[in-house]
Amino acid sequence: MKAFTKHTGLVAPLDRSNVDTDMIIPKQFLKSIKRTGFGPNLFDELRYMDGGEPGKDNSQRPLNPDFVLNQPRYQGASVLLARANFGCGSSREHAPWALEDFGFRAIIAPSFADIFYNNCFKNGLLPLVLEEKEVDELFKSVEAVEGYSVTVDLESQTVSTPEGKTYSFEVDEFRKHCLLNGLDDIGVTLEDADSIHAYEARRRQEAPWLFPAE
């Protein structure tokens, strides 16, 4: 996994709440058996005027000029500013894959849906929660100032703005550790293999019906 330490990037504002993972990456693109290549279809139904299909040449499709990621001033954005309950709905990890593949490294929102939030950390993408009023302030600044960039620092758990403001965010220690170091958490878990075996032996005594006959 790609590590995340500190990132400075252009902010794109997506001003709607309850953005679901169906919206982030529609179902027809979930037929892929790969982890990569979802970026061109990120927010497909919002981004293009026609219906997308796997294999369709996206460069030939009509773009929706009103959609934020199509606007010239947000080209190259790598920080997504979003509203409450971002990533709700389906557990599809294709959603963070698509965001990451498109070029996003961090998402700022007042709240995230649980499964999506968890999935982001597995993919070098940092979802960070700021207070509603802080997010409001950022929306105002981003819309007012073209080329508005922020610096997200995972080590110090802060977001710094060009005006010199600093916002702090919370993050679980384990997630932070894995993301900072780009760790494969399966490897970390398997270091506890003895504990897993011990649990299984104990559990087999308590609840033998959960295990095949020896």
Add this chain to the structure above:
Amino acid sequence: MSGKTLYDKLWDSHVVTDRPDGSSLIYIDRHMLHEVTSPQAFEGLRIAGRKPWRIDANLATVDHNVPTTGRESGVEGIEDPISRTQVQTLDQNCNEFGIVEYGMNDKRQGIVHVIGPEQGATLPGMTVVCGDSHTSTHGAFGALAHGIGTSEVEHVLASQCLVQKKSKNMLIQVDGELKPGITGKDVMLAIIGTIGTAGGTGYAIEYAGSAIRSLSMEARMTICNMSIEAGARAGMVAVDDKTIDYVKGRPMAPKGEMWDQAVEAWRDLTSDPDAAFDKVVHLDAADIEPQVSWGTSPEMVTNIGGRVPNPANESDPIKREGMERALKYMGLKADTPMTDIKLDRVFIGSCTNARIEDLRQAAAIVEGHKVAPTLKQAMVVPGSGMVKAQAEQEGLDKVFLEAGFEWREPGCSMCLGMNPDQLGEGEHCASTSNRNFEGRQGFGGRTHLVNPAMAAAAAINGHFVDISDFYSKAG
């Protein structure tokens, strides 16, 4: 010290180790797999040179992508080459790693969340995970069940564990008597309408109260299924006689002495009377009417006797804007009576509502009637091959077919339209599924979430109708 909630008990019995950073390694008893969220996980195992930790804990099936017609020619006959590859990839992966899979033409094939309970692969007291957010369904058995992403699918395959932080406890207490014809679906939509789609975020929800106790296991599954639509990864119901009766005799359920031992342990899977919850929500069962969603989020729901709400009456600007956007997408005007909404298609199916009781409820309404000529399509997609066989044995297929419904092969079908079963742009659908998101059932499609009997009645009338009369006459 206060007692333990059901969730506390399930959590405590699955902790492998607590880590200094506050996370825990949690053991997973049952891992269900399907074709959409597993290929990258198997690929990850191969790349890292890892093997599944415990093969017998896994059970796989194909459901999201499979066609619901023309199965005679098998997997080779799947027209969409990308879907075919994904289905074949699961077959190959299960073969390679020795995992039991109910393939497309196995009679036990079906939607993962239907077949788990049906086969007794889901048992009380288990932790159950699957790369699918509706895994919360299995919580109806007094199990801790939730959806996971593909990285976690790989993690469970490799280690039989997940790294988790404990959620908070929420109790949703529904007391009193439900009106005739009010189903688990209506109860759950009413709950989501009350607490909102983020109301359960960060919580594990326990559904309790006399109304929940009065519901069948299948209705409880419908409720737990949509916990994720309330923002909670996991929802659960305590074990009682209904739970145990449902599990008894299932193919994968324990037998003989082991059964008695298991039942004794399962009896403890209830919240202690003095257990403390972080949040408690009360609903009065008698207040719950048949529900219909009007918007593009499951919280945008109202009673069948209600009207499409008017955004002008909403004071919160973000909510108002969301409502306006939803009405535009749905092509609905504020204040329209719900019963005036004309429908193009009707879909009875999905992991929420495709079990035998759902089909019986729908068939009871359909019997002796015809699908309205204004409808383009009305379809019934049973949740599994076993549900289909049972329905056919009861003659329900004939009731549907004679009325003009299509009777399909099992799968997720139009709930998410990964297969050819999709809505056209602008079409309104009465759907027994779980999500009315933009584009969910097809590009530009407009979904209205309802219970199976409501969907059936809507198919006959071409628009939504209040079915309360049907039940009050039936007494």
